[in-house]
Amino acid sequence: MEKxxxxxxxxxLRYYLRLLWTFIKMNIKSQMQYKKAFFMQVxxxxxxxxxxxxxxxxxxxxxxxxxAAKGIDFNNIxxxxxxxxxxxxxxxxxxxxxxxxxxIIITGKLDNFLLYPANTLFLAGTxxxxxxxxxxxxxxxxxxxxxxxxxxxxxxxxTYFIILASIFFASVxxxxxxxxxxxxxxxxxxxxxFNATISFATYPExxxxxxxxxxxxxxxxxxxxIYIPVRVIxxxxxxxxxxxxxxxxxxxxxxxxxFGIGLKKYESTSLMxxx
Amino acid sequence: xxxxxYLAYLSIKNYTYYIKDFLLSRFFLVFVLIIFSFIYKTLLxxxxxxxxxxxxMLLYYLAITESIEMSKVLVxxxxxxxxxxxxxxxxxxxxxxxxxxxxxxxxxxxxxxxxITMTIGFLCAYIIYGFKTINFLFVLxxxxxxxxxxLLNLSxxxxxxxxxxxxxxxxxxxxIYQKFIFIVGGLFVPLEFFPKIVLKIFKYFPFTYMNYxxxxxxxxxxxxxxxxxxxxxxxxxxxxLSLAAFLFSNGMKRVxxxxx
Numbered sequence: 327m328e329k330x331x332x333x334x335x336x337x338x339l340r341y342y343l344r345l346l347w348t349f350i351k352m353n354i355k356s357q358m359q360y361k362k363a364f365f366m367q368v369x370x371x372x373x374x375x376x377x378x379x380x381x382x383x384x385x386x387x388x389x390x391x392x393x394a395a396k397g398i399d400f401n402n403i404x405x406x407x408x409x410x411x412x413x414x415x416x417x418x419x420x421x422x423x424x425x426x427x428x429x430i431i432i433t434g435k436l437d438n439f440l441l442y443p444a445n446t447l448f449l450a451g452t453x454x455x456x457x458x459x460x461x462x463x464x465x466x467x468x469x470x471x472x473x474x475x476x477x478x479x480x481x482x483x484x485t486y487f488i489i490l491a492s493i494f495f496a497s498v499x500x501x502x503x504x505x506x507x508x509x510x511x512x513x514x515x516x517x518x519x520f521n522a523t524i525s526f527a528t529y530p531e532x533x534x535x536x537x538x539x540x541x542x543x544x545x546x547x548x549x550x551x552i553y554i555p556v557r558v559i560x561x562x563x564x565x566x567x568x569x570x571x572x573x574x575x576x577x578x579x580x581x582x583x584x585f586g587i588g589l590k591k592y593e594s595t596s597l598m599x600x601x
Numbered sequence: 602x603x604x605x606x607y608l609a610y611l612s613i614k615n616y617t618y619y620i621k622d623f624l625l626s627r628f629f630l631v632f633v634l635i636i637f638s639f640i641y642k643t644l645l646x647x648x649x650x651x652x653x654x655x656x657x658m659l660l661y662y663l664a665i666t667e668s669i670e671m672s673k674v675l676v677x678x679x680x681x682x683x684x685x686x687x688x689x690x691x692x693x694x695x696x697x698x699x700x701x702x703x704x705x706x707x708x709x710x711x712x713x714x715x716x717i718t719m720t721i722g723f724l725c726a727y728i729i730y731g732f733k734t735i736n737f738l739f740v741l742x743x744x745x746x747x748x749x750x751x752l753l754n755l756s757x758x759x760x761x762x763x764x765x766x767x768x769x770x771x772x773x774x775x776x777i778y779q780k781f782i783f784i785v786g787g788l789f790v791p792l793e794f795f796p797k798i799v800l801k802i803f804k805y806f807p808f809t810y811m812n813y814x815x816x817x818x819x820x821x822x823x824x825x826x827x828x829x830x831x832x833x834x835x836x837x838x839x840x841x842l843s844l845a846a847f848l849f850s851n852g853m854k855r856v857x858x859x860x861x
Contacts, residue, residue: 389794
């Protein structure tokens, strides 16, 4: 394992990127201990995601004029699924601990991460990696390459927005999980709202109108995190590019801020593990 | 029989202890119904109905299919973990069939979840489409096939769990099974919304007699279809559970549990 010398290195971005890379390698190595199970889960998840595309393809075949009337074509569906799946996969594969953050807080496992010099939230996020999420990540690229116009700029934009959207999903999870510091176990609340976010993120924006559309750009900001990237990849617009980037960064900073406030209120539950 | 009923009662009691969390988790159905109300409007594109399904009927249809889907208990995970860590040995010592134990433990929880989820779904469907209702006598008449669909679903999940005797991970099998439910099980839209060849091919597949059949009869009752479909449901339940029992008895010969 690559050693990180914390005495000489400051906790810079470079330090965290190196630490992140170390954790990713560690997680993959441990997951690959059972190679058959690893590949079964990855390919199983790819097949799982393909099924949704088949569902949409069958509906498109029967309702071409209905979709055309709304200005939705099959490529819209493919692109939104590609971004949604890959960003969801990237977040869960690298920072899977954020999905488990409520449990980490209420069972006192946060104590372990508080003892280390590195950032507590970072360590909590990298404490878990979902094997099947690698399948989601790969799936997004596969359908992007197969169905959408392919060039250097489009792949670059696609990769950029996957990273941005994964930061968006992580921010939503951190924010929802931080509620636990204030009201106690918020696992169900977090899961309900996060699942709703994912659900909205996998249907084209053009389906929605009225107050729901406003909600999607405000309280459940899927519009900022997913729909605007889809618009930018389809027809590049520098203003929307910056709106999406800035709004995601603001949401991320806000979620860390709320987590920090909650951490000050945190009291250990004196977790005891009996073996 | 008493012990199985008591297990079902215990599972209801355990589950309803945290009723607040349970009700909160059902709120996700509200979002699903809202999303699909827009999708159904797009599909119908201003028309009154498609394949005799009107907009309100579609939303009630979705409320029933989602209530069946959201009430599932992932017994295959429990079975897989029991086989992996050897705690299946403790179950074998009990004077109760392993498969019946899991059915009884899950069924109480599933029935309660499904009924409450369906009620919440109906309330949302009622509000979303301007307080329109369906004929609730159809729903009442369809309760046997709704619970038949639940039992068929549970039988398949237990069958998937039995594969843990042969392979390390059963999750990928479950995901593929779930996708069959999503597409040919008519979870989101009735099968009439797909190309006709889909209904032709999958007419006698078991997935058709889960969510799709139960929901269709609840909104568009047809006695002949009901009786034929119900018989096919019972046949598949017996077939799937027999296969699960066969895999279990063969699988037990492969299990070696470390003592101490």
